[in-house]
Amino acid sequence: MTRPFLDIKGIRKTFGPVVAVEDVTLEVAKGEFLTFLGPSGSGKSTTLYAIAGFQPPTSGEVLLDGRSLLAVPSHKRNIGMVFQRYTLFPHLSVAENVAFPLRVRRRKDAEIDAKVARMLALVRLDGMGGRMPGQLSGGQQQRVALARALAYDPPVLLMDEPLSALDKKLREKIQLEIRRIHKETGVTILYVTHDQEEALRLSDRIAVFNRGRIEQTGTGRDLYENPATGFVAGFIGSSNFLPAEMERGEGDAAAVRLPDGTRLTGVRMHQRLGAGESCALMVRPERLRLETASTGGVPVRIDDVTYLGDSLHFLVQAPWRQQIGVRMPIASGIDAGLTSGTEARLVWPASAGHLFAGAS
Amino acid sequence: MAHGPSTMPAHGLPAAGRAPSLRRWDGLGYVLPAFLLLAFFFVLPVVALLLRSVLEPTPGLENFAKLLTTPTYAQVFLNTFTVAGVVTLASLLAGFPVAWLLAVLPGRWAAFLFGVILLSMWTNLLARTYAWMVLLQRTGVINRALMDVGLIDAPLPLIRNLAGVTIGMTYIMLPFVILPLHATLRAIDPAVLQAASLCGANRWQAFRRVLLPLSLPGVAAGSLMVFVMSLGYFVTPALLGGASTMMLAELIAQLVQSLLDWGMGGAAAFVLLVVTLALYALQVRFLGSGRMTAGGAG
Ligand SMILES: Nc1ncnc2c1ncn2[C@@H]1O[C@H](COP(=O)(O)OP(=O)(O)OP(=O)(O)O)[C@@H](O)[C@H]1O
Numbered sequence: 001m002t003r004p005f006l007d008i009k010g011i012r013k014t015f016g017p018v019v020a021v022e023d024v025t026l027e028v029a030k031g032e033f034l035t036f037l038g039p040s041g042s043g044k045s046t047t048l049y050a051i052a053g054f055q056p057p058t059s060g061e062v063l064l065d066g067r068s069l070l071a072v073p074s075h076k077r078n079i080g081m082v083f084q085r086y087t088l089f090p091h092l093s094v095a096e097n098v099a100f101p102l103r104v105r106r107r108k109d110a111e112i113d114a115k116v117a118r119m120l121a122l123v124r125l126d127g128m129g130g131r132m133p134g135q136l137s138g139g140q141q142q143r144v145a146l147a148r149a150l151a152y153d154p155p156v157l158l159m160d161e162p163l164s165a166l167d168k169k170l171r172e173k174i175q176l177e178i179r180r181i182h183k184e185t186g187v188t189i190l191y192v193t194h195d196q197e198e199a200l201r202l203s204d205r206i207a208v209f210n211r212g213r214i215e216q217t218g219t220g221r222d223l224y225e226n227p228a229t230g231f232v233a234g235f236i237g238s239s240n241f242l243p244a245e246m247e248r249g250e251g252d253a254a255a256v257r258l259p260d261g262t263r264l265t266g267v268r269m270h271q272r273l274g275a276g277e278s279c280a281l282m283v284r285p286e287r288l289r290l291e292t293a294s295t296g297g298v299p300v301r302i303d304d305v306t307y308l309g310d311s312l313h314f315l316v317q318a319p320w321r322q323q324i325g326v327r328m329p330i331a332s333g334i335d336a337g338l339t340s341g342t343e344a345r346l347v348w349p350a351s352a353g354h355l356f357a358g359a360s
Numbered sequence: 361m362a363h364g365p366s367t368m369p370a371h372g373l374p375a376a377g378r379a380p381s382l383r384r385w386d387g388l389g390y391v392l393p394a395f396l397l398l399a400f401f402f403v404l405p406v407v408a409l410l411l412r413s414v415l416e417p418t419p420g421l422e423n424f425a426k427l428l429t430t431p432t433y434a435q436v437f438l439n440t441f442t443v444a445g446v447v448t449l450a451s452l453l454a455g456f457p458v459a460w461l462l463a464v465l466p467g468r469w470a471a472f473l474f475g476v477i478l479l480s481m482w483t484n485l486l487a488r489t490y491a492w493m494v495l496l497q498r499t500g501v502i503n504r505a506l507m508d509v510g511l512i513d514a515p516l517p518l519i520r521n522l523a524g525v526t527i528g529m530t531y532i533m534l535p536f537v538i539l540p541l542h543a544t545l546r547a548i549d550p551a552v553l554q555a556a557s558l559c560g561a562n563r564w565q566a567f568r569r570v571l572l573p574l575s576l577p578g579v580a581a582g583s584l585m586v587f588v589m590s591l592g593y594f595v596t597p598a599l600l601g602g603a604s605t606m607m608l609a610e611l612i613a614q615l616v617q618s619l620l621d622w623g624m625g626g627a628a629a630f631v632l633l634v635v636t637l638a639l640y641a642l643q644v645r646f647l648g649s650g651r652m653t654a655g656g657a658g
């Protein structure tokens with residue numbers, strides 16, 4: 001087993017009675033792009049700040065390349081960070097902002113000039129060195145902040161929702177830039193966002209935060225296809241949670257009964273559940289199908305149909321008065337009789353169902 | 361003095377938030393009462409004083425010539441500018457940490473500190489100055505404490521000299537640097553300082569290269585306020601100073617009240633007014649009149 005590059009061990013942080021981070025443990029490989037994804041207040045920033053050194057954790061340990069970071073003051077950690085808010089030094093030009101970390105390190109002028117030029121080229125802002133931060137757009141400011149954070153070749157770059165103040169178009173453009181820069185520099189990046197699309201687009205791995213803990217860490221595909229908890233399943237992608245009752249389980253497969261009496265076997269079980277326990281069966285909208293000819297599945301009534309170009313989105317009413325979302329690709333051939341107000345059968349392959357504890 | 365249009369360095373982009381100048385005079389009618397008030401209570405007396413300074417005892421500029429060439433008067437000017445300068449510097453040095461504390465302390469403590477500062481500001485000026493006399497005199501608390509500790513053998517001369525004037529005035533001027541400084545410091549995003557720290561700046565570098573430059577508008581506003589107020593200060597120099605430390609305001613009072621020399625008094629007052637206006641013009645030229653906020657709120 002090789003030693004992880006960045007090793008976060010059991011971090012906990014409390015502010016008086018408030019527990020901001022309950023227990024976060026995470027191993028990050030060198031050069032990895034790892035994203036913290038989670039709802040507001042789940043402890044993402046606090047974890048990042050513990051690594052940056054602004055808010056020392058109440059307990060736990062952070063090791064970088066085997067050495068503890070916690071005893072090192074933040075100005076000696078040599079870590080790069082891009083903040084959510086614009087933090088360029090407003091009294092310094094773009095070039096001087098990027099030069100700042102090198103000036104405080106007392107590098108030679110020639111070296112600084114060369115590095116600044118290279119950094120501005122990296123973030124595609126060549127020729128803007130003379131501008132003042134106030135004369136830049138938000139996206140440009142964040143790119144300068146990125147150049148400033150990378151100017152001293154930090155081993156780790158922290159980014160706390162750097163794009164959240166930008167509009168969607170610009171955000172996507174800069175996401176591509178960030179990916180390119182990650183590839184070009186090979187820097188290890190910890191990135192915070194609560195935008196799942198952004199997380200999926202950027203990262204090698206995603207750590208899903210919830211209430212000060214990491215619920216699951218894995219690639220986007222892992223999280224989507226094999227969510228470890230109901231929270232992860234609900235947070236990544238869209239999902240339907242059907243109330244169900246556990247009948248019996250063998251290994252990872254379970255048999256369950258839906259409220260209308262429908263029995264399902266071969267459902268994937270992600271948490272240990274006992275017979276008779278009430279649980280939640282998660283099925284993604286795109287794994288569901290509506291059929292008129294079939295006699296199996298769950299009888300439903302179609303409440304609403306929306307045309308989405310490549311697919312149709314249905315809202316259907318289950319016998320137990322739950323609204324369920326169904327998404328069917330138009331290319332798959334949709335029965336013309338599936339219109340609002342008609343009855344149909346809702347079917348899905350057994351393996352598309354994921355069983356979690358607790359009805360939701 | 362500064363002529364020409366208000367020149368900002370020409371940037372590639374138009375600076376945001378500047379009102380088109382044509383509309384600037386639109387609301388003139390509304391300020392007319394204030395304008396008349398100012399003309400009647402300020403401009404008129406000043407003009408009257410100026411007239412006396414060039415008319416009495418004989419028409420001409422001899423009052424001004426005398427004022428600027430007599431060694432005694434030169435000493436008064438020197439005293440005035442020295443005290444104003446030293447007081448400005450001292451209040452900046454003492455006021456900056458306090459303003460910083462006010463900006464970073466949690467709400468309740470900041471409010472308390474604010475209260476203390478305001479309370480001291482609202483306490484009667486004479487009372488505060490007499491309190492300093494008690495503290496600073498030969499047998500005062502400060503001298504006795506220093507002697508008890510054994511730091512000095514004989515009492516230090518802390519009163520009836522420039523040291524006393526400076527100490528007393530610095531205390532009185534402190535709020536006038538703390539308040540504008542506090543306003544600028546508060547407008548600085550703490551994340552900017554965190555960024556500086558992660559960039560590798562230690563405390564001193566972060567102060568020197570980020571905090572100080574960003575607080576310059578507040579420093580300038582506070583210094584100017586204190587300097588100008590100090591130039592014309594009367595009570596404290598009169599009570600804590602000695603015969604050889606006379607300042608301009610005392611001189612004017614003496615010329616007018618004791619010597620009934622309205623011509624000389626008017627000339628001295630006029631010089632004071634011109635210096636003050638010149639300093640104000642400098643501030644407007646370099647900092648703008650109303651824009652006393654930190655450079656980087658945007
Ligand atoms: N300085 C503080 N004092 C008290 N509570 C705090 C402090 N900082 C954070 N918290 C609390 O800790 C919890 C986690 O905060 P944190 O900022 O880490 O969340 P986050 O995941 O970054 O959320 P967001 O997506 O909104 O930025 C929140 O409940 C927050 O209110």
Ligand SMILES: [Mg+2]
Nearest residue numbers: 044045046160
């Ligand atoms: Mg946050």
